[in-house]
Amino acid sequence: MQSGIFPPQLKQARVLPWLKNHYGSSLIFNSYRLTSNLSFISKLIERVVVKRFTTYVSDFNLFPNRQSAYRSFHSAETAVLSVHDAVVRSVDDNQVSLLVLLDLSAAFDTVDHSNSCLSC
Numbered sequence: 001m002q003s004g005i006f007p008p009q010l011k012q013a014r015v016l017p018w019l020k021n022h023y024g025s026s027l028i029f030n031s032y033r034l035t036s037n038l039s040f041i042s043k044l045i046e047r048v049v050v051k052r053f054t055t056y057v058s059d060f061n062l063f064p065n066r067q068s069a070y071r072s073f074h075s076a077e078t079a080v081l082s083v084h085d086a087v088v089r090s091v092d093d094n095q096v097s098l099l100v101l102l103d104l105s106a107a108f109d110t111v112d113h114s115n116s117c118l119s120c
Contacts, residue, residue: 019032
């Protein structure tokens with residue numbers, strides 16, 4: 001870890017297709033999402049790096065106040081509650097609120113995989 005180099009042999013993954021939802025047709029290619037299964041050692045190293053990173057960022061208070069991802073005792077629910085609280089406060093203060101919601105659940109369906117390098 002001190003060298004900052006991740007061995008190329010640990011970057012290899014087994015790529016498997018998973019059906020996106022139970023309602024899609026299993027006969028249609030676009031109904032599948034590709035997932036990469038890394039080796040146990042790769043996942044273990046990933047967990048160690050994430051633990052060290054989050055500890056460092058927490059110890060030095062580098063997370064923004066409203067950051068919910070990668071923090072203990074924070075989740076999507078705390079993010080939603082934070083937004084709800086901000087909207088309620090602005091209504092109480094007679095301010096205008098604008099909320100833009102984006103559905104990115106199928107964002108990767110638009111990626112052109114035809115030029116992807118399968119052996120990279």
